Amino acid sequence: MPSSVPAHVLFVAWGFPPARGGGVYRALAISRAFAEAGAEVTVLTAQREAFERYTAVDEALESHVHPDVRVHRIPFTWPAREPDPAQWPLARRLAPPVWWRARKQLDRVPFPEPGYGPWRRPLQEEALEVHTERPVDLVVATANPYVDLAAADVLHRRHGVPYVVDYRDAWQLDVFTGRRTHRRGSRVDRLEGRLMRAAREVWFVNEPIRAWHAEQHPAAAGSMCVVANGFDPHFAPTPRLEPPDPAVPLRFGYIGTMSRQVPLAQFRAGWSRARETAPVMAGATAHLWGHSSHYAVEHPGRTGAGPAAREPGATDEDGVVLHGAVSKTAVADVYADLDVLLLILGTGRYVTSGKVYEYLASGLPIVSVHDPGNAATDVLRGYPLWFPVRDLSPEAVAAALVEAATAARSADRATREACLEFARPFSREAQLAPRVRTLLAEVTGGR
Structure with missing residues (x-):
């Protein structure tokens, strides 16, 4: 037997x-x-x-x-x-x-x-x-x-x-x-x-x-x-099927390590342009969550990791807020306060990132601020609320941000449910x- x-x-x-x-x-x-x-x-x-x-x-x-x-x-x-x-x-x-x-x-x-x-x-x-x-x-x-x-x-x-x-x-x-x-x-x-x-x-x-x-x-x-x-169902965000309150400015968010490979400077340039030129971006804030490196302390000789080196919680004149690290067990709470997600990744056709799958599970609009040739593009292609940049120029980043902001205000329940259906095989x-x-x-x- x-x-x-x-x-x-x-x-x-x-x-x-x-x-x-x-x-x-x-x-x-x-x-x-x-x-x-x-x-x-x-x-x-x-x-x-x-x-x-x-x-x-x-x-x-x-x-x-x-x-x-x-x-x-x-x-x-x-x-x-x-x-x-x-x-x-x-x-x-x-x-x-x-x-x-x-x-x-x-x-x-x-x-x-x-x-x-x-x-x-x-x-x-x-x-x-x-x-x-x-x-x-x-x-x-x-x-x-x-x-x-x-x-x-x-x-x-x-x-x-x-x-x-x-x-x-x-x-x-x-x-x-x-x-x-x-x-x-x-x-x-x-x-x-x-x-x-x-x-x-x-x-x-x-x-x-x-x-x-x-x-x-x-x-x-x-x-x-x-x-x-x-994505891990027990860590994944609770899907939002209704558009945000039209009286409240939009909240964009990024969750992940902000290493030197991440194009934060290109994002910041596009973000500033979008807020200056698009009414739908009025009062919008960008919330960046994560460590500035993979280590407990910076490698000897490093001078910092760009914007992420500022004091956590500080807000600058462009409405960018740096929050520092967040426990994986609290990530769902962070997603609950966001209207649009920012996928800011280093360049490389072999780069996917684990967070892309978690982003899909949210049902929220996703702005890809990365080289279109990244492997993450293959994962996101077909997601109903995906807004990729054509390149990393300020104009292209701003255009994608504005499109995503418009969708955040107008996407109906059926579109958001289609996003969740798209995400299901990626658990x-x-x-x-x-x-x-x-x-x-x-x-x-x-x-």
Whole structure:
């Protein structure tokens, strides 16, 4: 008779709640999807103190970890991101450039990834220990960082455990410029090729990134598929099906990291022009929510991140309001106060962003302030209330803003319901469920 023993899935994610950052939500969703499908899930991640010290935290996210998921936390240190100068070694204080070069080389010795390389050994040791306690049927390792893949590698080589490589980013592709970041035949290139060829499946967040990797590693192309980010229903905004109060000025909003790749200056120029020239924009405000970088402190030597470096809550003469970070668990409340959403993304045909799916779930007008060639364009094409810029000139940005503002005032209930219907296939569940079911059926053999 078939066994009722559930599959044991080892999920590896350096960044897991309470870490904050875009990739954390994907990790949270994948671990939950396997648990909800009946698997026994063990997560390997970094210790909580690492996130508090180096990348900042969103403590509220921990309450959304599936109650049946076991979390193993492994010590992690990051000398290059040490925020306390008193803890810096003498060499770093006396000769910072020399120390940085040496540190990067040392990091790459155990695994070819600066900052994360030294984590390979403790990660692999923990993976082997977990397997000894309860044999692992499947490993799912999400990257970046790419050192996460080392746990899958060691269990596959020593015990034949199948694994999935989940690429929420790209190791050898700069998604903004489209350039390779490692030369062909390099250590990274050889390692990535070997890991992909041995994987049961390799997941990518969009088709352009999948196609690029299929070209680079043709022997692994058959195992590659797209598993888009999607929106999480329990974090998604409550749809608004009625137009806003005509007596109240419109509120535009952006939610996301405001890194240097994000074209905030181009948005600001177009925003100013739109407010100056279009009556429908009278009194309109733009509310920007998010961190100015991916780290708890800025990289040494950085002078700030543009407009996001101003005091949170400050409003300038153009009606732009900077609010700082918002917990993922409170994002729905932010959406509830907005009339138009701003999708401000860095340039690159491989760039999608996770927030695009959440934006779709709102049913609100969306202004795409990004290069039309971005992969996000493929996701949004056909959304009834989508207003893309033709380019990033002030005139083009202003025109899209005005069109969206007009639609926010005039779009009827039927149009907004059509937006929600468009968004339905982009839920996290719709993206993950088919792959999770297939993988569990394969590794259990129907037991």
